[in-house]
Amino acid sequence: MLKIGLPDNLPEYPEFVKGIRRAPSRGMPLNKNQIKIALKNALRYIPKHLHNQIAPEFLEELITRGKIYGYRYRPYGDIKPKPVDQYEGKCLAGKALQVMIDNNLSFDIALYPYELVTYGETGQVMQNWMQYRLIKQYLENLTEDQTLVIQSGHPLGLFLSKKDAPRVISTNGLMVGMFDNPKDFAVAAAMGVANYGQMTAGGWMYIGPQGIVHGTYITLLNAGRLYLNVPANTNLKGILYLSSGLGGMSGAQAKAIEIAGGVGIIAEVDYSRIETRYNQGWVSLICKTVEETFETALKAKKEGKAISIAYFGNVVDLWEYVVNNNIRIELASDQTSCHAVYEGGYIPQGLKFEEARELLEKDQNKFKEYVDQSLKKQFKLIKEMVNRGTYFWDYGNSFMKAVFDAGEKSIAKNGIDTSEGFIFPSYVEHIMGPICFDYGYGPFRWVCLSGKDEDLRKTDLAAMSCIDPNRRAQDRDNYNWIKDAEKNRLVVGTKARILYADEEGRVKIALKFNEMVKNKEVGPIMLGRDHHDVSGTDSPFRETANIYDGSNVMAEMAVHCFAGNCARGMTLAVLSNGGGVGIGKSFNGGFGLLLDGSEETDKIIKSALSWDVIGGIARRAWARNEHAIETAINYNSREIYSNITIPQIADDKLIDDIIGNFK
Ligand SMILES: NC(=O)c1ccc[n+]([C@@H]2O[C@H](COP(=O)([O-])OP(=O)(O)OC[C@H]3O[C@@H](n4cnc5c(N)ncnc54)[C@H](O)[C@@H]3O)[C@@H](O)[C@H]2O)c1
Numbered sequence: 001m002l003k004i005g006l007p008d009n010l011p012e013y014p015e016f017v018k019g020i021r022r023a024p025s026r027g028m029p030l031n032k033n034q035i036k037i038a039l040k041n042a043l044r045y046i047p048k049h050l051h052n053q054i055a056p057e058f059l060e061e062l063i064t065r066g067k068i069y070g071y072r073y074r075p076y077g078d079i080k081p082k083p084v085d086q087y088e089g090k091c092l093a094g095k096a097l098q099v100m101i102d103n104n105l106s107f108d109i110a111l112y113p114y115e116l117v118t119y120g121e122t123g124q125v126m127q128n129w130m131q132y133r134l135i136k137q138y139l140e141n142l143t144e145d146q147t148l149v150i151q152s153g154h155p156l157g158l159f160l161s162k163k164d165a166p167r168v169i170s171t172n173g174l175m176v177g178m179f180d181n182p183k184d185f186a187v188a189a190a191m192g193v194a195n196y197g198q199m200t201a202g203g204w205m206y207i208g209p210q211g212i213v214h215g216t217y218i219t220l221l222n223a224g225r226l227y228l229n230v231p232a233n234t235n236l237k238g239i240l241y242l243s244s245g246l247g248g249m250s251g252a253q254a255k256a257i258e259i260a261g262g263v264g265i266i267a268e269v270d271y272s273r274i275e276t277r278y279n280q281g282w283v284s285l286i287c288k289t290v291e292e293t294f295e296t297a298l299k300a301k302k303e304g305k306a307i308s309i310a311y312f313g314n315v316v317d318l319w320e321y322v323v324n325n326n327i328r329i330e331l332a333s334d335q336t337s338c339h340a341v342y343e344g345g346y347i348p349q350g351l352k353f354e355e356a357r358e359l360l361e362k363d364q365n366k367f368k369e370y371v372d373q374s375l376k377k378q379f380k381l382i383k384e385m386v387n388r389g390t391y392f393w394d395y396g397n398s399f400m401k402a403v404f405d406a407g408e409k410s411i412a413k414n415g416i417d418t419s420e421g422f423i424f425p426s427y428v429e430h431i432m433g434p435i436c437f438d439y440g441y442g443p444f445r446w447v448c449l450s451g452k453d454e455d456l457r458k459t460d461l462a463a464m465s466c467i468d469p470n471r472r473a474q475d476r477d478n479y480n481w482i483k484d485a486e487k488n489r490l491v492v493g494t495k496a497r498i499l500y501a502d503e504e505g506r507v508k509i510a511l512k513f514n515e516m517v518k519n520k521e522v523g524p525i526m527l528g529r530d531h532h533d534v535s536g537t538d539s540p541f542r543e544t545a546n547i548y549d550g551s552n553v554m555a556e557m558a559v560h561c562f563a564g565n566c567a568r569g570m571t572l573a574v575l576s577n578g579g580g581v582g583i584g585k586s587f588n589g590g591f592g593l594l595l596d597g598s599e600e601t602d603k604i605i606k607s608a609l610s611w612d613v614i615g616g617i618a619r620r621a622w623a624r625n626e627h628a629i630e631t632a633i634n635y636n637s638r639e640i641y642s643n644i645t646i647p648q649i650a651d652d653k654l655i656d657d658i659i660g661n662f663k
Contacts, residue, residue, distance in 0.1 A: 002141055002158070004134060004137045004138060004141070004158075005047070005134075005137075006045055006046060006047060006073065006130060006133060006134070007047075008047055008049075008050075009050075010050055010053060010054065010072060011072055011073060012072075012076075013071070013072050014071060014072065014074050014076055015076075016114060017077065017078075017107075019272070020107060020113060020114065021111065021112055021113075021270075021272055021273075022112055022114055022115065023065075023111075023112035023114075023115035023117050023122075024344050024357050024360055024361065025064060025065050025066045025361050026066050026186075026343045026344065026360065026364075027066055027361070027364055028062060028063055028066045028190060029066075029183075029186045029187050029190055030062070030187060030190050030191065034187065034190070034191055035059070035062065037191055038062055038068065038190060038191045038192055039055060039058055039059060039062070039068075041191060041192040041193065042058050042068040042070065042128070042130070042192055043055060043058070045070070045128075045130035045131070045134070046130070054072070057072065058070070062190070065115075066190060067115075067127070067128075067189065067190055067192075068128060068192055069114070069115055069116065069127075069128050069129060070128040070129040070130045071114065071129065072129075073128075073129035073130050073132070073133055074114065074129040074132070078106060078107040078108075078113075079102050079105045079106050079107075079113070080102065080106050080108075081099045081100075081102040081103040081106060081451070081493065081494040082099070082102070082451065083099075083449070083450050083451035083452075083523075084096055084099050084449035084450065084451075084523070084524060085450075085523075087099065087140075088140045089139060089140050089141075089142065090140070090141060090142060090143050091142060091143055091144045091167070092524060092594060092596055093142065093144070093167040093571050093594050094139040094140060094141070094142035094143075094167065095139070096449050096524065096526050096571070096592075096594050097139050097167065097168060097204065097571075097572060097592065098136060098139050098140075099447070099449055099494065099526070100204040100205065100447065100526060100572075100592065101125060101132075101135070101136075101139075101204050103206070103207070103447070103493045103494045103496075104118045104125045104200075104201060104204055104206050105118070105125055105132075106493055108208070108492055108493050109206065109208050109492060109493040110125075111123075111247065111248050116128070116129070116132070117201070118198070118200070118201035118206045118248065119198060119200075119201060119206060119247070119248025119249060120198040120199075120201070120247075120248055120249065120337060120339070120340075120579075120580065121247075121337040121339075121340045121343065121344065121345045122196050122198070122340055122343065123196060123197060123198025123199070123201035123202065123248075123579075124153065124195050124196060124197065124198075124201055124202065125153070125197075125201050125202065125204065126150075126153030126154075126195060126202070127152060127153040127154070127189070127192060127194075127195045128153070128192070131153045131154055131155065134155045135148070135150065135153075135155045138155050138158050139168075141158065142158060142167055144163050144167075145160060145161065145162060145163060146158050146159060146160060146161060146167070147159055147161040147165055147166055147167060147168065147169055148167065148168045148169075149168075149169055149170075150168060150169070150170035150171070151170075151171055152171065152172050152173055152193060152194050152195035152197075153172070153195040153197075153202070154193075163600070164569040164600060164604070165566070165569060166565075166566055166569065166570055166571060166572060166573045167571050167572065168571070168572045168573075168592075169566060169572075169573050169574075170202070170203075170204075170572070170573070170574045170575075171574070171575050171576065172195045172196070172197030172202035172574070172575075172576035172577065173185065173188075173189075173194045173195055173196050173197060173202075173576060173577035173578060173583065174575065174576075174577050174587075175188070175194065175577060175583070175584070180577070180583065180584040181583065181584045182582060182583045182584065185577075185578075185583040185584075196577075196578060196583065197574070197576040197577075197579070198576070198578075198579050198580065199530060199531035199532060199537075199576065199579035199580060199588050199590065200528075200530055200531060200590060202574065202576050203528075203531055203572075203574040203576065203589075203590040204572065204574075204592065205445070205528040205529070205530070205531075205590055205592060206248075207445055207447065207493065207494070207496035207497075207498065208491070208492035208493045208496070209248065209249060209251040209252040209255070209282065209492065210252070210490040210491060210492060210496065210497075210498055211249075211252075211443060211445060211496075211498050211530055212249045212251075212252035212498075212530075213252040213255050213256050213259070213490060213498070214256075214443065214481055214498045214499065214500055215252075215432070215443055215498075215500070215530075215532075216252045216253055216255075216256035217256040217259050217260055217477075217481065218432070218435075218436065218474075218477055218500060219256075219427050219431050219432060220236060220241065220256055220257055220260045220262070220331065221235070221236065221260050221477060222431050222432075222435050223331055223391065223393065223427075223431055224236045224239060224260075224262075224330075224331065226430070226431065227331070227391040228330055228331070228391070232473050232476075235260055235261030235262070236257070236260045236261045236262030236331075237261045237262065237304045237306070238262070238263075238301055238302075238304050239262040239263070239301075239330045239331060240262070240263050240264075240265070240297060240298075240301050240328070240329050240330055240331070241253075241257050241262055241263065241264045241265070241329075241330070241331045241332065241333075242264075242265050242318060242319075242322070242329045242331075242332045243264070243265075243266050243267075243315075243332060243333045243334060243335055243395070244266060244267040244268065244315035244318075244334050244335055244336050245266065245267075245268060245334075245335035245336050245337070245397075246266055246268040246270075246273045246274055246276075246277045246282075246283065246310055247268075247270075247273055247335075247337065249335065250266070250335030250336075250397075251273070251276075251277050251282060252282075253266050253308075253333075253335060254266050254277060254282055254283040254284075254308035254309075254310065255282045255283070255308070255488070255490070257306075257308055258284065258306045258307065258308045259306075259484070259488055260306075261306045262306060262331075263297050263300045263301045263305070263306070263307055263308075263309075264307070264308040264309065265293055265294075265297050265308075265309050265311055265318065266283070266308065266309070266310055266311065267311045267313060267314060267315035267317070267318050268310055268311070268312065269312075269313065269314055269347045269352070269353040269356075270353045271312055271353075274286055274310045274312055277310065278310065280492055281489055282308075283308045283309070283310045284307045284308050284309070285307065285308075285309055285310070286309070286310045286312060287309055287310070287311050287312070288311075288312045288313070290311065290313070290317055290318060290321045293309055293311045293318070294321065294322075294325070294327060296309055297309055298327070314347065314348075314349045314350075314374075315334065315336065315378065316349035316374055316377055316378045316381070317349065319378055319381035319382060319385070320381060322381075322385060323381050323384050323385060326388070328388075328389070328390075329385060329390045330389075330390065330391065331390070331391050332382070332385070332390050332391070332392045333392060333393055333394070333395040333427070334378075334382075334394070334395060334397065334399045335395050335397055336397065336399070337397060338375075338397045338398040338399045338401070338402040339397055339398045339580060339581050339582040339585075340582065341371055341375070341398070341402045341405075342364070342367065342368050342371060343360075344356070344357065344360050346371055346374070346375070346402065348367075348370035348371045348373065348374035348375075349373075349374040349377065349378075350370070350374070351370060356370075371406070372406035372407060373406075375402055375403050375406040375408070376403065376406055376407065376408045378403075379403045379408050379411055382424075386424070392424050393424060393425045393426060393427050393430065393431070394422065394424055394425070394426040394427065395426075395427050396426065396427055396428060396532075396541075396542040396580060396581070397580075398541060398581050398582060398585075400422040400424060400426070401418065401422075401541060401581075404418060404422070410423075411423055411424075421545075426541070426542070426545055428542050428543055428544075428545045428546065429545035429546045430546075433543075433545060433546030433625075434546055434625070434626075434627060435474065436474065436500065436534075437533070437534045437543070437546075437616070437620065438546070438617075438620050438625045438626070438627035438628040438631065439472075439474065439502055439627050439628075439630075439631050440502035440503045440504075440534055440613045440614070440616075440617050440631055441474050441478075441500045441501065441502045441505075441534075442500060442501075442502075442529060442530070442532075442533035442534045442613065443498055443500060443529050443530035443532065443533055444498070444499055444500065444501045444505075444506045444509070444527075444529050445496060445497060445498045445499070445527070445528055445529055445530070446459060446496065446497055446513065446525050446526065446527050446528070447494055447495065447496040447525065447526040447528070448494075448495040448496070448522065448523065448525055449523055449524045449525060449526055450495075450522070450523030450524070451494060451495055452495065452522075452523065453495060455495060455522040455523055455525075456486075456491070456495040456496075456497060457486060458516065458521060458522050459497065459513060459516070459522060459525065460482055460485055460486060460497060462509070462512050462513060462516060463482050463497075463499055463501075463509045463512075463513075464479065464482045464483055465512075466505060466508045466509045466512055467479045467482070467501075467505060474500070474502075475505075477500075478499060478500050478501065478505075481499065481500070482497075482499050485497060485499075498530075502613065502631075503609075503610055503613035503614055503617070503635070506609055506610075506612075506613060507605060507606060507609050507610055510527055510593070510595065510605040510609055511602060511605055511606075513525050513527075513595050514595045514596075514597055514598075514601050514602055514605060515597075517595050517596060517597035518597030518598070519597075520597075524594060524595060524596055524597070525594075525595040526571075526592050526593070526594055526595070527592070527593040527594075527595060527609070528572075528590060528591060528592045528593070529590060529591070529612075530590070531574075531576070531579055531588035531589055531590040532579070532580065532588070533590075533613075533616070534613050534616035534617065534620070535557060535558075535561040535612060535613060535614075535615045535616025535617075535619070536558060536561050536562075536588055536589045536590055536612070536616070537558055537579065537586055537587070537588035537589070538552075538554060538555040538556070538557050538558040538586060538587050538588075539579075539580065539581055539585060539586030539587075539588065540552040540553060540585070540586075541581050541585060541586075542580060542581055542586065543586070543588075544557070546625065547619075547620065547623045547625070548623065548624070549622070549623040549624060551619070551623060555586075555587040557615065557616060557619045558575065558586075558587040558588055558589050559575065559587065559589075560615055561589055561611075561612060561615050561616065562574070562575040562589040564608070564611045564612070564615055565589070565591045565608055565611070565612055568604060568607045568608035568611055569600075569604045569607075569608060570591040570592065570593050570604070570608050570612075571591075571592050571593050571594040572591055572592030572593075573589070573591050574589055574590050574591070575587065575588075575589040576588050576589065591608070591612060593605070593608065593609065614635060614642070614644070617631050617632055617635065617644065618632060618644040618645070621644060621646065621647065622645065622647055624647055624649060629646065629647070632644040632646060633646060
């Protein structure tokens with residue numbers, strides 16, 4: 001019998017390392033009866049004889065932090081990912097998944113490491129430290145015949161399965177429809193039964209902001225091409241980009257605009273995040289006044305220099321300044337955490353970061369009032385700049401939805417509701433969707449589990465050799481990206497790399513890597529991707545924003561992607577609620593595939609990795625997306641055992657004529 005459980009003695013209460021960011025309390029939504037249940041729920045993990053000692057501490061955490069994190073059970077200090085062979089385990093997958101979890105929780109990577117939040121303000125790896133300890137024990141005991149089942153961070157147990165089944169199947173925050181809303185979710189989360197896994201936090205596949213830099217770089221380049229007619233073979237030299245956020249994902253903007261050759265101004269209200277990005281070399285300089293910010297930016301723009309400036313302050317101050325001083329901004333967006341706009345993700349103008357945190361804790365109604373005012377003002381300023389020629393797009397952070405919810409109906413296309421979308425473009429609907437996802441290009445990534453720089457270098461070169469830069473503009477961008485990846489010093493945390501690739505590219509690269517593992521040229525590798533991809537996510541305001549056949553309200557693609565990945569033997573398969581845009585607004589899933597050099601893994605690459613992209617291509621093609629149809633037809637022509645159903649395209653004139661006669 002396996003002995004899994006927490007120790008008989010209470011661990012020492014940990015000291016919180018000074019300077020490490022802590023998640024704010026967002027209030028405690030439970031009534032007395034629910035508090036009782038929450039306490040009993042947390043105590044399920046603790047040996048019974050310790051209940052009277054730990055229960056008051058858990059109650060205190062619940063009241064003061066809004067959740068029971070079980071801080072006492074957190075390992076001391078920083079949780080750094082180690083090389084895979086330094087972990088205990090009965091199989092390589094069990095050890096490899098521990099690397100992935102620890103990487104998501106390390107001080108370098110996690111936004112609020114003590115609260116198990118990796119990124120996106122509230123995205124947790126699991127709900128509490130008791131779960132962390134148990135999952136670790138299970139992974140140490142996992143064999144190649146078993147599957148660990150995780151529900152919202154809770155390890156339900158280890159069960160007999162088979163070698164070519166996933167080693168871990170995990171779900172996060174999947175609520176029953178009528179409860180699938182932020183309010184009911186907050187109650188379930190405080191009771192300790194629901195985890196908001198974001199995308200790669202609960203999917204254990206976050207690799208620091210590098211994971212986003214590539215996507216941001218592609219988005220910026222293509223926005224320049226689409227809106228400013230920048231030629232496909234040049235960069236963004238002399239173009240000014242204004243945005244906000246130097247957090248988990250938003251932190252990528254500064255680096256991406258520099259790599260793309262432009263000038264970026266990114267506002268950030270939390271100085272500690274500016275320091276983090278600056279120390280990592282992700283932002284070139286810091287300015288504390290609006291005047292200095294624009295003086296520096298405009299000079300660089302004139303000289304054609306690529307720089308990124310972190311402005312310490314509120315983004316609304318920047319917008320106010322550009323409107324009043326009529327400064328030309330070519331490209332602009334916003335990456336405050338508007339998906340959690342009333343939970344502290346957006347700091348209203350006029351409040352310092354700490355003041356906003358205090359208000360959020362004391363008076364949530366007042367905080368909401370301030371947020372609404374600030375959002376409406378920001379919208380008006382942006383609209384004015386758009387009228388003067390700025391290209392603004394929503395960066396998938398629910399900014400436009402938040403402005404609408406704040407009461408500014410004019411941001412909706414029809415001025416009434418969101419059914420016809422918004423007046424500004426959004427980056428997936430107009431940029432990433434048609435240019436990348438419909439072809440199958442998405443944020444493929446890998447982690448060199450040995451932790452060695454040389455392994456990453458070898459894999460970069462191998463991946464580069466798999467790309468033909470002359471096939472499409474996207475391939476050229478991806479080729480240039482991987483060619484310069486090491487030079488651009490993108491790694492934070494474990495040795496990982498992101499590389500946008502399509503289905504053919506991903507399979508080719510994965511087979512090549514597996515061969516390198518087999519030949520002992522490199523150590524084992526974990527493949528994965530962001531959930532924000534071709535197939536993994538159904539999200540009408542983001543990933544599936546360019547689906548126009550009415551199926552953008554369905555979540556079946558994400559569920560099939562997950563089910564198909566389980567059936568085909570991915571090492572890790574995950575399905576989560578809400579990633580990026582908030583609870584009830586999306587379903588998203590991802591995977592992990594351990595490359596161990598075996599022939600079995602080659603088979604899984606050919607079936608699972610291919611399915612992981614092609615399922616989405618098939619759905620996008622059926623939704624009549626032009627490039628997806630092209631990709632699907634190409635797939636059908638080269639496949640013997642698979643086939644995608646291709647839609648017949650009705651003639652618009654025929655439909656209009658018939659409907660015209662309809663009485
Ligand atoms: N980068 C991408 O490719 C991408 C893709 C999809 C969605 N998003 C969305 O972008 C948002 C940001 O993600 P994140 O992981 O960086 O979140 P985050 O919470 O780590 O970072 C957001 C940052 O914005 C700052 N901020 C808040 N209000 C501000 C204000 N008024 N002025 C200036 N700074 C302010 C916060 O201090 C924080 O550092 C999320 O909603 C996410 O879902 C990003």
